[in-house]
Amino acid sequence: MVQAQTLSRNQQIVLDIIEKAKGPLKAYSILFNVQKKGINAPQQIYRALDKLIEMGKIHKIESKNAFVACRNSDCEISKATAFSICESCEMVDEISDAKLSKYLSSFNHKKGMKFKRFNLEFFGLCKKCK
Amino acid sequence: MVQAQTLSRNQQIVLDIIEKAKGPLKAYSILFNVQKKGINAPQQIYRALDKLIEMGKIHKIESKNAFVACRNSDCEISKATAFSICESCEMVDEISDAKLSKYLSSFNHKKGMKFKRFNLEFFGLCKKCK
DNA sequence: TAACGTTTGTTATAATATAACATATTTGAG
DNA sequence: CTCAAATATGTTATATTATAACAAACGTTA
Incomplete structure (x- = not known):
């Protein structure tokens, strides 16, 4: 355990x-x-x-x-993680957005697979690097 | 180029x-x-x-x-990718779901970062392994 | 055809991660 | 409490993933 x-x-x-x-x-x-x-x-x-x-x-x-x-209680034991990653300065920020998390947690694949967990990584330029 | x-x-x-x-x-x-x-x-x-x-x-x-x-024209040059991954047999399936893609492509982080690209990986057990 | 960008070939090495085994420490059931 | 099981540690070796650096060939296209 x-x-x-x-x-x-x-x-x-x-x-x-x-x-x-x-x-x-x-x-x-x-x-x-x-x-x-x-x-x-x-x-x-x-x-x-x-x-x-x-x-x-x-x-x-x-x-x-x-x-x-982890800065986010929502992702409870890493079942639902999302990050925002700056391609320039390498900064990473954990996204905690209840709507996003809910949307993805309840997303079901057409082909009948039931998901236990997801990881989402967004890429872009952060405020400073923009 | x-x-x-x-x-x-x-x-x-x-x-x-x-x-x-x-x-x-x-x-x-x-x-x-x-x-x-x-x-x-x-x-x-x-x-x-x-x-x-x-x-x-x-x-x-x-x-x-x-x-x-790539089996999916929607992800046009890999700006918006999503996969379903079986934790048992290692099967990977590219998800092409216009709604999901649109939802994520227009997702904007609160902290002012504009995203250029995302990658999403779902994990679970596929039909066969369930 | 010469100059530029791209691709190739090659050797070497860096960076990331796990195997395997021996020992120590912690925990919990009886 | 106490001993067995589970967890954590220490250690050496090695496997796996990825890039650096340099020279040569190829292919555009101006």
Whole structure:
């Protein structure tokens, strides 16, 4: 079972770094940042990332192979995620829009497939880069 | 400029394989399949894939690092893509739903970002795997 | 036909991710 | 409490995905 509250040492270390970051972090950049804390191997990072994703504490931005903290209670355990991604400065913003989320969560494919989960990535230029 | 019609030799070889495939193909699996045709290096595959994506002939399934042929004229040069992905058998189906596409294409983020493009991936179990 | 852009070929390497195994720690049922 | 099961850790090695850099060939088209 996925634990509800408590994070293990490594999980907490990794989550702290991701939460403090201004943008999405890559696994190896997290690794380089925690080597002073005694974490030396990619496996240790990837294991923590996997658990944090399961718990819904972070999300993976698939198009960037990078990770951001979840700022959105609506996506409850990452069943319904949407992001806005700037193609210039790489900024990523989690979209929390109840209508959008509802619309997509209830979307059903014609071919009879029932969806459990979706991930949506929007791309453009953010205010600053426009 | 992106060429309109003609594909180069390598581009055609790569596209043929992707179009014939039943499911998404990974870059290195494409590579192994074309070594008999004199293509030996990953670069050759990735270059062809990049151009085919630009031309809208194929799409990348970001969550799988794999590539599928475009079956949908609606997504015109990959500005608006949506896929249905089976978590069991790995089947990928391109969704072409005008309403969905229109809804998302006109979606505007509250924070003032104007989107140029989106990619949506739905996950679940397909008919067979259900 | 010369200049430019595009494609190709090639070698090397970077970046991302998992396998496999041994040990330690935590948790919960009895 | 206590021991068995589940979870987490540490570690080495390796697999997978992707790009850098450079030289040569090809194909437009002015």
